Amino acid sequence: MLLSLFFTFLKIGAFTIGGAYAMIPLIKQEVCKKRSWISEDEFLDGLAAAQSCPGPIAVNLSIYIGYHIRKGKGMAVAVLGTVLPSFISIILIAMLFTRFAEASLVRKAFHALRPAVVALIAVPLYQMSRTAGLKPGNFWFPLGIAVLVGFLNVSPVYLIVITIVYAIWQGLRMARK
Secondary structure, eight states, X not given: OXXXXXXXXXXXXXXXXXXXXXXXHHHHIIIIIISOSSOHHHHHHHHHHHHHXXXXXXXXXXXXXXXHHHHHHHHHHHHHHHHHHHHHHHHHXXXXXXXXXXXXXXXXXXXXXXXXXXXXXXXXXXXXXXXXXXXXXXXXXXXXXXXXXXXXXXXXXXXXXXXXXXXXXXXXXXXXX
């Protein structure tokens, strides 16, 4: 099981271009649908926890899934599988980039990858919004947060604190009823 966990996250880490958000649909596909290690609800809980904790989302999510499957050892091999491909890639790129950074073919290749990266981020965002029950009636909340952070430069820290306080208040209000 540990080897399977390691190689699953190694594959995800090795073949995902675009960072952590591009990894989310691949992780979900592997751990929920293909291997049935966790349910989709558990995945969403883990994703929420991963986004709430400091550090890279993909690493945090691999910690959650690895721990869920095989406790400490599962967590360790899942994290190692996730970060090893990036670590090796960065070392190789650092060694080669100074030589080839100005080559027009290299610049064109990186420029051509940009639309694919945007799509790899947009698809899980759309899928998560459907799974989370985002509808026109409650779309105002994430849209408002995006406007506050993206256009009005409000610190996300304030918005997170406000959201936590609001959720606690709502929970207490519901408990009283």
